[in-house]
Amino acid sequence: MATDGATLPAPAKVPEEALPPSVPARAGVSFRAVALGIALALAVNVMITDAEYVVHASRMNLSHFPVALLAVYTLVALVARRFGCAAEELAVILAMGLVASAVPTSGLMGFWLGVLATPYYFATPENRWAELFHPYLPRWFVPRNDGRAMEWLYNGVPPGLAAPWHVWIVPLVWWTSLVAAIVVLTLCIAAILRKPWVEHERLVFPIAQAGLALARTERPGDRVPTIFRRRLFQVGFGIAFGVFAWNAIGYFQLGWPQIKLYYEGLALFRGFPAFALRFNLLTLGLCYFANASVLLSVWVFFLIVGTQSMIFARIGYAIGPLGDDWSSIDPMAEWEGFGALAALVLYGLWTAREHLGRVLGAAWRGGSENDDPRELLSYRMAVFGGLAALVYIPAWLHAAGMAWTMAITWTAATLVIFVGVARIVSETGLPYVRGPLTAQSFTAYGLGSANYGSASITILTFTYAFVSQGKGLFMTPFMHAAKLASGLPSARRMARAVIVAMAVGIAVCLVLTLWLGYTMGAFNFEDYPFSAASRHMFVLTAKYITDPQPAAWDRWRFFGIGAAALLAITCLRARLPWWPLSPIGLTIATTYATINSVLMVFVAWAAKSIVLRVGGVALYRRSTAFFLGLAAGYAMGVAFSFGVDAIFFPGAGHHVHSW
Numbered sequence: 001m002a003t004d005g006a007t008l009p010a011p012a013k014v015p016e017e018a019l020p021p022s023v024p025a026r027a028g029v030s031f032r033a034v035a036l037g038i039a040l041a042l043a044v045n046v047m048i049t050d051a052e053y054v055v056h057a058s059r060m061n062l063s064h065f066p067v068a069l070l071a072v073y074t075l076v077a078l079v080a081r082r083f084g085c086a087a088e089e090l091a092v093i094l095a096m097g098l099v100a101s102a103v104p105t106s107g108l109m110g111f112w113l114g115v116l117a118t119p120y121y122f123a124t125p126e127n128r129w130a131e132l133f134h135p136y137l138p139r140w141f142v143p144r145n146d147g148r149a150m151e152w153l154y155n156g157v158p159p160g161l162a163a164p165w166h167v168w169i170v171p172l173v174w175w176t177s178l179v180a181a182i183v184v185l186t187l188c189i190a191a192i193l194r195k196p197w198v199e200h201e202r203l204v205f206p207i208a209q210a211g212l213a214l215a216r217t218e219r220p221g222d223r224v225p226t227i228f229r230r231r232l233f234q235v236g237f238g239i240a241f242g243v244f245a246w247n248a249i250g251y252f253q254l255g256w257p258q259i260k261l262y263y264e265g266l267a268l269f270r271g272f273p274a275f276a277l278r279f280n281l282l283t284l285g286l287c288y289f290a291n292a293s294v295l296l297s298v299w300v301f302f303l304i305v306g307t308q309s310m311i312f313a314r315i316g317y318a319i320g321p322l323g324d325d326w327s328s329i330d331p332m333a334e335w336e337g338f339g340a341l342a343a344l345v346l347y348g349l350w351t352a353r354e355h356l357g358r359v360l361g362a363a364w365r366g367g368s369e370n371d372d373p374r375e376l377l378s379y380r381m382a383v384f385g386g387l388a389a390l391v392y393i394p395a396w397l398h399a400a401g402m403a404w405t406m407a408i409t410w411t412a413a414t415l416v417i418f419v420g421v422a423r424i425v426s427e428t429g430l431p432y433v434r435g436p437l438t439a440q441s442f443t444a445y446g447l448g449s450a451n452y453g454s455a456s457i458t459i460l461t462f463t464y465a466f467v468s469q470g471k472g473l474f475m476t477p478f479m480h481a482a483k484l485a486s487g488l489p490s491a492r493r494m495a496r497a498v499i500v501a502m503a504v505g506i507a508v509c510l511v512l513t514l515w516l517g518y519t520m521g522a523f524n525f526e527d528y529p530f531s532a533a534s535r536h537m538f539v540l541t542a543k544y545i546t547d548p549q550p551a552a553w554d555r556w557r558f559f560g561i562g563a564a565a566l567l568a569i570t571c572l573r574a575r576l577p578w579w580p581l582s583p584i585g586l587t588i589a590t591t592y593a594t595i596n597s598v599l600m601v602f603v604a605w606a607a608k609s610i611v612l613r614v615g616g617v618a619l620y621r622r623s624t625a626f627f628l629g630l631a632a633g634y635a636m637g638v639a640f641s642f643g644v645d646a647i648f649f650p651g652a653g654h655h656v657h658s659w
Contacts, residue, residue: 037096057653110529188386206429236629244637285631297585323441337436339562421472434470450548
């Protein structure tokens with residue numbers, strides 16, 4: 001549990017807003033809340049898809065609290081209170097928004113449809129993809145270029161002809177079953193892990209608390225959330241939003257001076273990995289609520305692992321190429337971080353072993369007396385539903401052509417990333433977190449591509465459909481939904497609500513993405529997940545096939561070093577009260593997300609440390625309004641810039657936000 005005031009402050013005279021919520025919900029999962037949640041899911045999915053594929057503006061769902069969601073939710077929280085929505089209803093709306101925003105572009109949809117559409121359209125005699133991949137693709141598995149279907153997806157349907165929707169029907173039906181299995185598995189894990197994370201370890205969940213703070217009122221009947229009345233919030237909001245409003249004038253006035261938030265990277269020493277000079281106020285605003293020791297560990301381990309990489313580069317030590325575009329800066333850091341992440345997940349399961357034993361017993365016995373109504377699912381459904389999904393996923397991959405050992409290894413590595421990233425975000429509130437190594441790279445190098453046939457390697461490529469920038473896809477939003485549901489009278493209704501929001505998001509994005517492709521040509525999306533990323537995946541696969549490698553035991557050595565280091569740091573933290581570093585920093589030390597946010601993490605740590613030293617917890621709690629204002633104002637500013645682009649610069653938008 002945080003000991004330095006890491007939780008968001010409760011407004012005066014409302015002790016029931018402490019963690020976890022203790023007052024029974026007044027409204028909860030009402031029809032109004034679900035309707036607004038569906039509307040929010042629609043708005044966010046359409047907004048993000050349109051921004052990236054049509055307007056070519058900012059990428060607005062890269063973080064675990066996407067700026068598109070934060071912007072729209074801020075407006076909903078401000079307006080809904082005027083119409084009598086209770087804070088509990090807004091918690092439901094927030095949970096539905098978090099789950100739904102994991103779908104568009106850099107979430108599920110861009111990678112999923114991109115990888116399905118790539119192998120036929122981009123195949124050329126030079127890259128030999130037809131020879132390397134096509135013989136191993138079952139007809140039910142991937143849409144083919146029959147009737148130039150994939151060509152028209154990328155180039156647009158010629159005038160007077162109909163889009164070949166039929167080629168997608170069978171593959172999407174089968175792939176939807178796999179997506180459903182992953183959704184079920186992650187939802188079941190969230191239901192099982194809620195109690196140890198929320199009640200036993202009392203993780204902070206800063207993202208959920210930030211969203212709730214935007215909806216709370218001090219007195220019953222207030223029509224404006226309390227935070228919007230606070231001067232410090234208004235100042236922070238005005239500063240962040242004012243930057244975008246000022247810069248937007250330059251869209252129309254040549255020579256208008258711009259306030260730059262993004263600069264070139266900076267390397268402290270020759271050979272040291274460069275970190276980005278990005279003044280992302282969303283990162284700063286949300287990181288301010290994290291535990292100070294966690295913030296300290298992020299930038300300290302960035303320096304330590306960065307120094308390690310620099311030394312290895314200087315002496316010429318290497319263990320082979322990078323895994324892929326979604327892994328850390330070098331192979332040693334990749335496997336070291338993944339070993340630490342695996343140890344973090346397994347250690348967490350070990351500490352929760354008594355609870356897990358009770359869950360298994362309750363699932364076996366069944367009955368209402370062995371159930372906990374605060375969970376998203378009954379323990380029986382969570383255990384047996386999760387086991388069924390856990391069997392179906394590797395079985396599905398095996399049916400497609402992947403060897404059993406590879407399918408099981410990929411599934412296990414994926415779960416490590418899903419649960420590990422969810423744990424880190426739930427404890428720290430860092431908005432930009434991704435795993436240090438992808439499950440695909442771990443499987444290919446860990447097992448050795450030389451030990452498997454071309455069919456297994458080819459099918460492994462298609463599992464990148466779930467890479468989601470290494471963010472863990474649905475696991476993190478489901479855990480936040482479980483946290484938000486813990487104070488409601490009907491957690492099961494919350495589960496149904498978030499599933500509806502996800503289904504709406506998937507349906508809308510699926511139809512919208514394919515329709516835009518056949519209408520304007522997906523090649524014109526100019527979006528990384530759909531085109532560049534998917535080609536990168538198959539280039540890697542071709543290398544695995546044409547230059548097969550044995551199991552990389554030198555990489556496994558760094559995996560063991562990372563796992564041992566995390567366990568040692570965990571022991572030091574438990575045994576020595578003065579020990580300053582959290583082990584979490586080791587798991588994400590040099591990921592792309594950390595490199596782009598480490599400057600703001602350092603600023604947040606420095607600001608929080610100074611405030612706590614000067615004014616203690618009281619001053620810290622007052623100051624949080626300013627930093628929450630920065631985050632909300634930044635999100636609204638990005639949304640404002642997108643609105644200007646959509647109206648005046650469609651297809652030539654301004655890229656004002658990314659990592």
